[in-house]
Amino acid sequence: MLYEQIAQNKRRTVYVLTGFVLLVLAVGAAIGYVFWNSYWAGLALAVVFAGVYAMIMIGNSTNIVMSMNHGREITAAEQAPELWHIVEDMALVARVPMPRVFIIDDPSPNAFATGNNPEHAAVAATTGILERLNREELEGVMGHEMTHVRNYDIRLQTIALALAAAVTGLVNLASNYFWWGGGRRRSNDNDGSGPLQIIMMVVSIVLVILGPIAATIAQMALSRNREYLADAGSVELTRNPQGLISALEKISTADPMKAADPSSASLYISDPFKKKRSLTHLFDTHPPMDERIARLEKM
């Protein structure tokens, strides 16, 4: 059950990531066609933009993500003994180095992990989660985060975050140009465009509009599958599904977070904004809590 789930999740991740890369390229090509009449310029722009952005994000992701979410680092066990010791336990049994530990001042219980690889990882917990959860429950949550670290989910999620932001960035850049620069010039001195060109332009504009939406959906699908996998991994570490089950129950009934950054929502163990479930589930950052609990109960 556990290993099947891991294998299936890994396969899906490859599909989603491939689709994601194609999407970034398609949006780039569409932008290139609309504004410079050249697919290749847009493609090149997308590659360069996404590449540079991803490198910046990967090089400095932990600090960027932590400051976006108002995390403060703790560097000694005395500052938060229980949290520190639990993170130590989970790192020990997952056979990964001790990650950096951050605390977010927010009464809503939540936690996340970030970083590039197990050697450069960080976990964060809110003050709310430290107050409300007992040791077993907190172990379940930290086991979940440590699985993200061990499985390189943290790197994948950082890349996905960077790619999603790159699509949005590209589109923003292009639409500014479209409304204030290129668009006006084009209407003045370009009257003789054929029907094919108009069709292509419409398609491109549609793509420019749909790009960010599709990017968001892809990022969320990625995150949802990973959550099931991390739940399974947490049980593998703690050998105690009940701890995580009751932790998820407590987290799901709490108030939304204030300190969380919207684009980091998919990193958290549970949706920090407690959004209502969308009809088709396409816009959910996290799998439904009852489904997660049901899967844990089967283990």
Place this chain on the structure above:
Amino acid sequence: MIAGIIVAVVVVILIIAYISAYNGLIKGRTYVQESWSQIDVQLKRRNDLIPNLIETVKGYSHYEQSTLEKVVGLRNQLVNGSESDHQATMAVSDQLSNSLKSIFAVAEAYPDLKADQEYTKLMEELTNTENKLAYSRQLYNSSVASFNLKIQSFPSNIVASIHHFKLSEYLQVPEEEKAAPKVSFDK
């Protein structure tokens, strides 16, 4: 000529397979040793903490002398015992864990003691050590499982028998620990 190339390729592949099987076995054995040393660190740490605990709770003197003596006795047994016999060490360690649990249980009845800062700190430290013991034992057993699998499965079993790799022994998990895997104190 072609036959020669084929033989050479096969030989190279066999050598690579041999080396990687050997390295895999070495890695497995290192993991087992390393995870034992994790257990050892925690045992030593607990031995260091116990005198402080005794010192702290002694002042409250409602404790039965025999419980405290038992803890001290088991601790000394661990300190002086031979380190090579892992099963025996862990058996003593499990008895010590249980005696410590009874000290904690008695403390529940004394609000003064529970409010004592020194005691709270010690309690967290000892809980931490007990949990780490349980987790490092889990890690030890899973390391042993994957090492033993390598020794017994083809083709690494051939390499293992040439270099005399021996199966490692699992650490027994005590019955009561199976029921309640770790010390946990609800807030």
